[in-house]
Amino acid sequence: MDGFVEFYLATRDAAFRAVLAAGGSRAFAEDAVAEAYARACARWSVVGAHPDPFAWVMRTAFNWQRSWWRRTRLESLGVAVPEKASEPEAVNTKLRELVRRLPRRQRDVVALRLIADLSAEQTGEILGISAATVHVHLHRALSTLRKQIQPLEVP
């Protein structure tokens, strides 16, 4: 498994942040990221040779999280999953809340493009949309956030 450990240690935080930003609870985000890296580990001979292993992990994590969302929402319809606000900073907390309120596709794009720092092409490939559509969603998301964040008087 040459290279997996280095790959994991170098990318795991970014993957976790992106999945967390995409929504759902912290527990599901942790589970999705763990599952994605476990699958990558189990098939590292293939994934390691992939042109973009990180994009592979992100795709797997997103699919896994979607799956868990569905099951969970089915099992607990109408029950909101509370999210722990781990940051003491009000701005960060508010921003995360605003991201969480974005439409899902916009949230996904923000998570992959900005938090995971993937290209529009990579983001589009993971989400099954074109790079141009990624730009549109990102533009809309940022416009919405910009309007909503004004009351926070962020410099």
Add this chain to the structure above:
Amino acid sequence: MNQLEALLRDAFGEERFTMTVHEIEARAHKARRRRTVMLAAAGSLAVAMIVIYVVVPWGQAKPPVTWPMPSVTATQSARNLSRVNECREQLIKDGQSSLQNVQSVELIDNGEAAYIFSDGNARYVCRFTDRGFTTSSAEPHLVTPLSRTIPEYVVESGGDRGLIVGPVPYGMRRIDYFNETGTIQLASNGTIFYGLVPASEDFLGVKAIADEVFTARAVLTQDGSATTRVAQQSACRAAQTRMPIPGTELTLLDSREADNQTSVLLLAGTGGLLAVCKVFNGVAKMQVELTVANHPIYESLLERKDTTSPVHRAVALVQRFRGDAGKGRVVLSNGQKVPLIFANGYAIAWFDRPEGVEADHIEVDMSSGGHADYPLPLRG
């Protein structure tokens, strides 16, 4: 990078994923044993049709079926059996040693197919795509069989479409998947529902729609007698196995002796099921008559006809009410009102009705001030 983008990154910048490499490797090791078994791609089947194939009936539940049952070709049957065996082997490898029944649903649309197994409690699903098959498990649910949102399970989504599959709640005529953009009526073979649904849309839930209420009856006659409540409950359970009701356990709510030979047990099960079980102890044989319904039951217990005063003893068993149910009554067709007894969250009424008089409906007063009326089926 503009300021807002930097702020967004900062908002999540403190998050760390703390699982160690060793933990990931351990999970990978576990996943290797359980993970997807890849099949050779069988080619893309672009036939946009749905074929259902039932290998072994899952229980005896036969709710009203309004969906068509397409035919199955010999080729499809052979493929199904092959896949079923493959799934079974994988599930057994995963530690499921007591698999009992299997149902399969083949969605011939890009090669999608699903096979459902049961070990008596949990259910296991194999989902085939042109990339292979995955296994997953879900606890079965029996839902309140009236139109409402129900909990069910789905198989993980892949690509643009997810597969949703689950057991049809007893008494349901239709299952709808709904999301923010609309509703999709799911297909069913009568005992399981299934469908390919958009993976990209926000999923809101699954709704079961009962077009009609149901009543199931079973009569069991056997040697001996059941004179204790425990023995009578056991006899009622034996009768339950004769009827097409999912294996929900009926628990005792109340009971009475109708006469020196007949005991009446009022029972309730999950999903809003209500039951009246009459146990008649004869000379050498006993007879058990079980009625199960998903609506309030109005049941005649005994009819003694003598020359002067026929007596019709009746019971109205009412479904569990919300916590704010205060008091209530059964209203008879002559205007007479019989108070309801609230026990263990259920409302019960025992009464003798005059000749020619029927129970008409139930009134329940809520503590909050409102009240609800529940019609009762007319039964002599």
